[in-house]
Amino acid sequence: MKKFINKPEDFVDEMIEGILKAHPTFYKKAKASLREIIRSNSPEKGKVAIATGGGSGHLPVFLGYVGEGLCDGVAVGDVFASPSAREMYNVTKAINGGKGVLYLYGNYGGDVMNFDMATEMAETDNIEVETVLVRDDVASSKNIEKRRGVAGLFYAYKIAGAAAYNGKNLQEVKSITEEALDNTRSMGVALSPCTIPEAGEPTFEIADDEMEIGMGIHGEPGIERTTLKHADEVTNTVIEKILADGPYDKGDEVSILVNSLGATPLEELYIIYNKVKDILKDKEIKVYNNYIGNYATSLEMSGMSISLMKLNPQLKTFLDAPAHSPFFTQRDLRDN
């Protein structure tokens, strides 16, 4: 296991300690625990608060999207493991500004169970809680309700965060975020696995001449294991699956996210984007903007995912709104 770590069991805590030391005016602990992190200026009175959380190993997901115009707090689990309901509840109390709290996270069993328990705990404190699950991975199930959340988390945070900062109430933030996610589809391709520090073994095995199309960010099985193919062919396969599944028609405008799962470098992401843009041009789907880089990762996994979000005027406004965290900055201008 080739990593810059100390004791595997200290991996998550030392990472969070590093983040708190690096950005001391930006983040703080909700109470005493390193696993309950909120923005320093939280709670903001009169603003809907957004809580997220999940297993570690996906930076900037989740902690990196606690920021201005993004989320307000996060419960941080062990690598690829849910944080506890108690941690979620403590974050909820710490960020509640009196306008309710939106739970916004990926559709994974442990997270759903614990956030639902946290909801019950918060309600005994008369904190209004709503939940939006991110289920953007078209490869994970034919049934949308059962799909996992992957890089579409980024769009969910961006839209929900901007809506909350623009004074929308809890029901409105929930409904706008659901609309954004109804318009969002993602799919990934893995080339090589990552290793969870405490396990010490790769999350899956794959031959030197193989790739897996549709693989999940924790190594969940995809829809096809195949020999290595050219970037253009892989990109075409992924885009075809996304377009066949989602609400994308000729004349629509979309935002594109080409995401590295960790080790795949920017150079390759731009080769992929080069093809995505051509395919969408052929289909007369207009590209409004793009995000290309490490937005939702799995430690050092080699692979990529592509996400599309169909836009409308309101979603454009919230997508274009400024946002800032130490992990993601968007100025108050359209930059591309």
Add this chain to the structure above:
Amino acid sequence: MKKFINKPEDFVDEMIEGILKAHPTFYKKAKASLREIIRSNSPEKGKVAIATGGGSGHLPVFLGYVGEGLCDGVAVGDVFASPSAREMYNVTKAINGGKGVLYLYGNYGGDVMNFDMATEMAETDNIEVETVLVRDDVASSKNIEKRRGVAGLFYAYKIAGAAAYNGKNLQEVKSITEEALDNTRSMGVALSPCTIPEAGEPTFEIADDEMEIGMGIHGEPGIERTTLKHADEVTNTVIEKILADGPYDKGDEVSILVNSLGATPLEELYIIYNKVKDILKDKEIKVYNNYIGNYATSLEMSGMSISLMKLNPQLKTFLDAPAHSPFFTQRDLRDN
């Protein structure tokens, strides 16, 4: 070779095509070649222009640091290979705003030879050219003149770009950038190699239980190959070398850059930062700000580097100045 690529010989051109398609209002070709890229609003009359360049495979170095408050143009070579003098010269002409051009790049033989030839070509056009070489890698030689440029390139671009945007003349930009680099030292540690697409073989071999301290970003030999050590121990070794070599004393203020060479994830960079901060605290060296992420990479190489720049009031002003490219955004506020 597990990569998202098409034909290896098209790797660089397709990457640049992707970048131009993704950021069409930001970048443009100087003339017809994909290997000569400048900011869309270049040349800017009355501003010192900054040209950089070098081999591909290091994004955001070099192209990603063409931006507002950063560089004006770049000559792009094949992977790990210098661009030509002609390409550098064409970029120079295209970005010249009448106040001269600073060549700012890493100290590698081919790049030096070609930029020097480009200087002669530019001078026949009466374009004033000055050169600052980045030589921050303390592991590469005991002789500072012979050292290679690595992640310190980031600080060089940031300071030179801000100085040029603040109206400094060519001699002033040169001198401020040299001062910044006199105050900057870097050192890296590699865990695993990358593969140049056209070569198809890893750039070096290293056993599963080994790391190489001081290795260069193209796989140049380091100062020690050792069995895997804990992150804290490695960090301590790197910081000790940097502090022993550079102008860092008790009471000084520094900026820290913890950089991934590609595949090393953010989680590990923050574990490293956690230790860096503790070591500097013990030494009573104050940390002014930090940059943590993928700032100068080698494709999918696994490894990291640490850079320190000692600050003074003028360097702080230029470090804090806003900057923006599609690859790096710093708002006009201190964010950390």
